[in-house]
Amino acid sequence: MKWEELLCDKRRRSSAKKKGKEGLKDLRSEFEKDYHRIIGSASFRRLQDKAQVFPLDRSDFVRTRLTHSLEVASFAKSLGQNIGESLTIRQRDDICSILECAGLIHDIGNPPFGHFGETAIREWFTEHLSELELDGVPLTKLLSPQMQEDLYHFEGNAQAFRLVTKLHYLIDEYGMNLTYGLLNTIVKYPVSSLAIDEHSGDIKTKKLGYYLADEEIFKDITSSTGAFDNRHPLTFILEAADDIAYRTADLEDAYVKGFLSYGFILEQMEALEEGAREQDFRPGSVLKDLYTRCAGQKLGNPEEYGIKNWIIRLQGYLINIATENFTQHYDEIMAGTYKEDLFAGSFAGKIMTELGRIAYDEVFTSQAIYGMEATEAVIIDFLMERFVTAAVKYDTGVHMNAIEKRMITFISSNYKRAYHHHGQGKSSEEKLYLRLLLVTDYVCGMTDSFAKKLYQDLNGITIDTI
Structure with a gap:
């Protein structure tokens, strides 16, 4: 791999270089532009109400996903300055910009309630996918093995890649339209769900890196950077920054909370x-x-x-x-x-x-955390059951009852627009798979407070009992 390719500033949708009102060019690098796209996004702002370790915590000290991401961005940039000393000034600056941006978005795809939210979604599909049917046919007979494995191995990192490349659907279908060098850096595990091998001894096969639905984008990006199925070198730096941030912060938060x-x-x-x-x-x-x-x-x-x-x-x-x-x-x-x-x-x-x-x-x-997670599991399980049941029938012509129709209306119009765009010309099997991802897209976009309130509203709970 070569830095000239790894620091690829290509975007899926190219943008013409424009001059300002006074005829001055935008002197920011493409990677510096990424930074402003990220911090101005609603997806990034939602991290302020997503838990790092302590969900729905009333303390103003403990970390949220937002403060954690800011810390990771800071550590990653510092590491970038260190490793870039032997490179050109331009390369060092680009590396620092990429790593800072990667730190900001590395957890942007995580569902509510911290890492337990990921576990709850995985377990829901493992326990219930085989029970679901569409027009009398089990979903496990309709979905390909890789589609099923994607759901069983749901992963926040893969969801982050999906969100920034497709789901930030405000202007068009290209998501945030970030640079390829940045997008490649956030893929910690450059393997499909069929290639996961926790015992291989190679860190890159530990978890799912991208969904089948996003494989074409993944291959386009990694062929452009020259990384292909290898980890991008900056991914090692991003991971180190993440490890430093959460291992030390978890200890500090636990001390402050009295654990x-x-x-x-x-x-x-x-x-x-x-x-x-x-x-x-x-x-x-x-x-x-x-x-x-x-x-x-x-x-x-x-x-x-x-x-x-x-x-x-x-x-x-x-x-x-x-x-x-x-x-x-x-x-x-x-x-x-x-x-x-x-x-x-x-x-x-x-x-x-x-x-x-x-x-x-x-x-x-601890009993305190287990108690929180038991409550969170009830919320996630309920939302998954209600939304998946509705999404399976959505856009198929199969009869939907009144509740199922109403559940679909809750899902963000941005996510539904992305589903219809990316589902054009797809087979019924592929569209079913995309509808299941539509549910995880929506649930992962929820903040902790929103997920809790939606659960309460749908169950007729009008007081704060959770």
């Missing part, structure tokens, strides 16, 4: 130091030093000061390690043969694993 104490975190980090080398970052010692400094200078709450400033130090260390590993494995990454993330084999990787373990054991599997 974790300073003493517990210190104990876990000190135990981790037993495997550190002299040159490695020492998480326990750094945390204790920061606590002691605050206590000695009476700067406030030494535990809170220690945790928050320790996280900043840790983030800086992780950025440095990701930079070093990208440089160390540069030839493999550019050849498409590197199979791991940018923390693999390092002490930083052990820290990241430990942060993930702590979050899982102490937060994600």
